Amino acid sequence: MRIEWWLLLSVWVVATGILFFIPKNKIRLAVVAFLFQQIITFLIGLVVVEFGLLEYPVRLFPTVNRTSFTFEYYAFPVICAAFNVWYPNHRSNLIQVGYYVGFSSVLTIAEVIIEKYTSLINYIHWDWYTSLITIGVALYIAREFCVWFFTKGEV
Amino acid sequence: MLMERLILVAMWLFGFVGLFLFIPRKDRRKGFLAFLMFQAVIWLCDIPAFKYDLLRAPVRELPKATDLPLTIDYFFYPVLFAIYYVHRRSKGNLWSRITYFFVWVSVISLFDIVIERYTDLLEYEFLKWYGMWMYIVFLFYVSQVCCNWFFKDKALFQAERWEMNEN
Numbered sequence: 001m002r003i004e005w006w007l008l009l010s011v012w013v014v015a016t017g018i019l020f021f022i023p024k025n026k027i028r029l030a031v032v033a034f035l036f037q038q039i040i041t042f043l044i045g046l047v048v049v050e051f052g053l054l055e056y057p058v059r060l061f062p063t064v065n066r067t068s069f070t071f072e073y074y075a076f077p078v079i080c081a082a083f084n085v086w087y088p089n090h091r092s093n094l095i096q097v098g099y100y101v102g103f104s105s106v107l108t109i110a111e112v113i114i115e116k117y118t119s120l121i122n123y124i125h126w127d128w129y130t131s132l133i134t135i136g137v138a139l140y141i142a143r144e145f146c147v148w149f150f151t152k153g154e155v
Numbered sequence: 156m157l158m159e160r161l162i163l164v165a166m167w168l169f170g171f172v173g174l175f176l177f178i179p180r181k182d183r184r185k186g187f188l189a190f191l192m193f194q195a196v197i198w199l200c201d202i203p204a205f206k207y208d209l210l211r212a213p214v215r216e217l218p219k220a221t222d223l224p225l226t227i228d229y230f231f232y233p234v235l236f237a238i239y240y241v242h243r244r245s246k247g248n249l250w251s252r253i254t255y256f257f258v259w260v261s262v263i264s265l266f267d268i269v270i271e272r273y274t275d276l277l278e279y280e281f282l283k284w285y286g287m288w289m290y291i292v293f294l295f296y297v298s299q300v301c302c303n304w305f306f307k308d309k310a311l312f313q314a315e316r317w318e319m320n321e322n
Contacts, residue, residue, distance in 0.1 A: 063222070064202055
């Protein structure tokens, strides 16, 4: 099996593994974060492929879907769920910003390495900082949605 | 081609109007969750359905990126499900609940069949009209079970708890 398929398999395994660490009283938060992140990644993911900014040569369901099903449907939403579940809500702003930067950077670095050494993803009109910014913004929007969904009780 | 485009625009338009008109403000979270849940389910089920040629979407929004119909999967049917879910009575008698479910599912299937028949937005390949009906029954049922699970334990759902404290 090619390295790409091993990577995809391990992404599915690791993401599923993360799910098991989510505390029971935060399952609903995780579900909302997961589902909401999907609507961002679906749309943006499809649009960037449609305009030829990125391509995913090796992917699941290659004939019907030219985006990365693994990343957009599962891996990134799971990371977003984890992001929200362990969000340092009552800590200083510096730590909160650091939390965003940390998540975005780790994901971007992983993506750049994958881009460089495998054909899971190819940047066409895309740069590492585009990933960094879009990942950060996507995490932020999802976080705001979760805060609205759970804490603001008034209508 | 023009008619298909107009129908897609109409779906977005009526979808937004429907969200505003038929989802009461106090049920916005419920509606949102139903929307998100249905979308995740239909996307997951449609990918294999399109892969194995059960149906096709010849005219679609992002033809290069995906073979799936974006408006229907991403927006219009999730909106319909959200409206359905917000207005269903969880406590009425069994028959009225069953009727409510099947009326919704049948009307949406009928809509789907008409779209298939008279436009190029959808083409059924191996799927027959009753297959689409069963498919929509399945999608609605699975999404409903998931949403019911989510709202099952009200103590865990903070927004609900908030509202209860308010009253």
